[in-house]
Amino acid sequence: xxxxxxxxxxxxxxxxxxxxxxxxxxxxxxxxxxxxxxxxxxxxxxxxxxxxxxxxxxxxxxxxxxxxxxxxxxxxxxxxxxxxxxxxxxxxxxxxxxxxxxxxxxxxxxxxx
Numbered sequence: 813x814x815x816x817x818x819x820x821x822x823x824x825x826x827x828x829x830x831x832x833x834x835x836x837x838x839x840x841x842x843x844x845x846x847x848x849x850x851x852x853x854x855x856x857x858x859x860x861x862x863x864x865x866x867x868x869x870x871x872x873x874x875x876x877x878x879x880x881x882x883x884x885x886x887x888x889x890x891x892x893x894x895x896x897x898x899x900x901x902x903x904x905x906x907x908x909x910x911x912x913x914x915x916x917x918x919x920x921x922x923x924x925x
Contacts, residue, residue, distance in 0.1 A: 861913035
């Protein structure tokens, strides 16, 4: 098992209280899905959680860096924020943030309907 697989399994194990989290490959990383919505992504050994207008300030206050990537010479930022420092060690620390991300993902999906 690769180091990356171990990290993905670790994150999914931390989040199992939410329900059956399903990792899916995407663009060199992994999307984490629950109930048909992507609420988090993994790039390397970093977990990013979905943010929106209702949650962005909380993630920013916790100094959670935005997910960015470079395409065609431009830096692109998505509505995902890195999980707070230390939150990947204990589900009690991560779950409140993951719930915020899941709520944001559900709002985004509902808005598309």
